[in-house]
Amino acid sequence: MRKVRSQIVVALVCCILGFMLAYQFRIISLQESNISLQGDSSQITGQVEQLKNEKDDLNKKINELQTKLKQYQDAAVTKSGADKQMLKELDNLNALTGNVDVSGPGIIITITPRNNNIFSSDIDSMRNVITDAALINIVNDLRFAGAEAISINEIRVTSYTGIKTSGGVSNIFIGSSDVISPYKEIIIKAIGDKDKLNSGMVFPGVLDNSNIPSSSYTVASPKKSDNIKILKSNKVLNFQYAKPVSK
Known part of the structure; x- marks a missing residue:
């Protein structure tokens, strides 16, 4: 059976x-x-x-x-301890790879365009527009502070999610197919110990020095929450080259 x-x-x-x-x-x-x-x-x-x-x-x-x-x-699975542990490890793996929706305490970071010189003639210069570098820095700092799940504009960000600015700074790709606009509000959610996450992000030199052009954007102080929901990823992990090493 x-x-x-x-x-x-x-x-x-x-x-x-x-x-x-x-x-x-x-x-x-x-x-x-x-x-x-x-x-x-x-x-x-x-x-x-x-x-x-x-x-x-x-x-x-x-x-x-x-x-x-x-x-x-x-x-x-049966009611045995070994099977329960196996199911728990499977649940943890699904959460880690972004295969399931998750919820829990954490923080929310909101980045809002000022709408003054962000659409100016100097738009071809990256210094006035938020790019992948800023988002990568924030994601890395959140992970360093212990974030267990992260999303950008409701797009799940896992260890396999690449972030890249398009040519001309017109879009920011989150993964291979999802796109966000650098000219609209960007909301970053992170689940974990909300106090540690908040401390990590308000530390001097983090959000105020993360490649976010202060002349074009405002970054609100992180908002703590006891119930943040992050949706699952729609990406498939398909390893073509990395294979388990046989002993």
Whole structure:
């Protein structure tokens, strides 16, 4: 019976990976097709809307499959201490890799454009616009202070999430497909010991010296909270080159 349950769990995992890979390939395909379009805004708008609908449908299916997977995982273990520990380690791994929604105490950091010279003719100079460097510094400082989960504008940031500014400073990519605007409000959430996180961020030289142009942005003091929710990531971890070392 346990063998059958294990096979079912593996099959569900494969289904989840398949749906999420299809979603990422669809995004890449759309990005490539947009490059070849010559100003046909109506066509671009239609494709974006179609992609949004496909993303919503895939997310619903992924949520349904992950719910079933959790049910099978709970049913596959017995009441023994070893099985309980295994399930706890699996839950911790899912939280670490961003595969599940998490909630808990922490802090919220809000970065708001001043809207004065951020749209000036000097926009081609990065010194007036927030870039990936500022966000990377903040994320690193949060992790150093003990953050267990982090998000930027509701986008989950894990150890596998890259942050990169686009050419011309028009966008900031969070991972391979998510994008935020440097000209709109940026909200960073972190779950962990809220007092330690707050102390780490208000320490002199952290937020006030994190490559955030003070002439273009205001950074509010971190807000402590007892109930922060960070959504799961929609990315698939697919190791192609790194393999376990056999002993």
